[in-house]
Amino acid sequence: MHLDPHDPLDPHDHAGTYPRRHTYSAAGPRRPDGTRRALRVGLGGPVGSGKTATVAALCRALRDELSIAVVTNDIYTREDAEFLLRHAVLPAERITAVETGACPHTAIRDDISANLEAVEDLEDSVGPLDLVLVESGGDNLTATFSKGLADAQIFVIDVAGGDDIPRKGGPGVTTADLLVVNKTDLAPYVGSDLDRMAHDARAQRGDLPVAFTSLVAEDGVAPIADWVRERLAAWTAAPA
Numbered sequence: 001m002h003l004d005p006h007d008p009l010d011p012h013d014h015a016g017t018y019p020r021r022h023t024y025s026a027a028g029p030r031r032p033d034g035t036r037r038a039l040r041v042g043l044g045g046p047v048g049s050g051k052t053a054t055v056a057a058l059c060r061a062l063r064d065e066l067s068i069a070v071v072t073n074d075i076y077t078r079e080d081a082e083f084l085l086r087h088a089v090l091p092a093e094r095i096t097a098v099e100t101g102a103c104p105h106t107a108i109r110d111d112i113s114a115n116l117e118a119v120e121d122l123e124d125s126v127g128p129l130d131l132v133l134v135e136s137g138g139d140n141l142t143a144t145f146s147k148g149l150a151d152a153q154i155f156v157i158d159v160a161g162g163d164d165i166p167r168k169g170g171p172g173v174t175t176a177d178l179l180v181v182n183k184t185d186l187a188p189y190v191g192s193d194l195d196r197m198a199h200d201a202r203a204q205r206g207d208l209p210v211a212f213t214s215l216v217a218e219d220g221v222a223p224i225a226d227w228v229r230e231r232l233a234a235w236t237a238a239p240a
Contacts, residue, residue, distance in 0.1 A: 026147040029240045031123065038069070038129035039235040040119060041228060042108060042150030044172055047138030049158040050182040050215055052080045055135050057221035058228060059089035066130040066232070069094040069122040071115055073107055073137040080135060094126050105143055108136045112149040119149070131232060141170025152231050154224070158183040163192035166200035174204045178211060178227050185214040 031037045045051050052072070059068055068090060072080035074097065081097035084090065098114045100107040107115055119132050134150055136143055145153045155176035157165050160183055166173055173179060179201060187194050194212060201210045211223040 026151070027149070029235075029238070035128060036236070036240055038067075038119075038123060038127070038132045039152070039232050040132045040134060040150045041231070042134045042136065042145035042153045043156060044108070044136040044143040044145065044153065044176070045138075045156035045180075046140060046158075046161055049156045049161065050180075051135050051138075051156050052083055053215045054154070054156055054180065054182070054221070054224060055080075055133050056084055056087055056089045057215050058133060058225055059084070061221050061225040062131070062228065063090060067126075067128065068131045068133065069119075069126060069129050070096070071118045071122070071132065071134045072097045073100055073115065073135060074098075080137075094122065096122060100137060105136075108134070108143070108145045108149060110146075112146045115149055131228065141165070141168065141172050144171045144175065151235065152177040154178045154180060154227075156180045156182055159187045159192040159194070159197070160190045163187075163194075163197045164200075166197050166204055169204050173201070176208070177231070178209050178224070179205060180224060181210065181212045183214055183216075184212050185217065 029036055043051050043054060055070055059070065062068060070084060070090060072078070072084070072095070074080055078097035078099065081095050084095050085092055096118050098107060098118055115134060119134065122132065123129055134145070153176045155172040157173070157179070159181065181197055181201070184194060198210065198212065209227065211227065213220045213223055215221055
């Protein structure tokens with residue numbers, strides 16, 4: 001449906017009744033007070049691939065050098081946030097949860113208002129922040145983050161889900177800024193061919209980076225943490 005900007009039914013002409021959605025435009029780099037806001041990195045991926053473990057490992061690896069906060073998404077629970085709290089990866093006031101009540105894609109891609117409010121509240125309460133990690137609820141290969149919510153996206157898959165996942169593609173695999181292939185230590189036990197996964201990932205992603213790792217290994221998060229550091233350096237160096 002085409003909306004005329006002068007049409008009284010145009011939601012953009014009635015912001016109080018029909019609030020603007022943040023889905024299609026990148027968020028500005030500055031907060032209302034003029035300071036640079038935190039880099040926002042979204043993490044998506046199928047259920048059980050290791051998203052929460054990735055968030056926990058990143059917090060442990062980076063918390064001594066960066067000011068970090070986390071927003072988790074679950075449909076009806078706060079289990080991911082509670083996991084992070086139990087493992088004391090950050091002080092409790094730096095972790096918050098969004099209960100989406102529906103498909104996780106909705107809250108990270110379509111109507112991002114609850115997540116955006118959570119991010120902004122964290123910056124107000126514990127800021128200034130360098131990095132905010134926004135973890136999606138368990139999703140599938142179609143999950144992507146709105147550019148109004150996340151500046152960069154990590155997509156986590158695991159070898160136990162099948163070595164055909166990179167070949168199947170989907171927006172999460174093909175367009176994420178970083179693809180993480182987790183649980184490589186399980187490959188011999190589940191019959192997954194890592195060379196085949198690497199070949200298929202290159203075919204789907206071109207020059208976009210892929211990190212093969214096992215988060216249970218010592219320093220297994222290192223390639224992901226290094227990528228985050230690079231993104232943050234580029235973010236802080238860019239003109240505001």
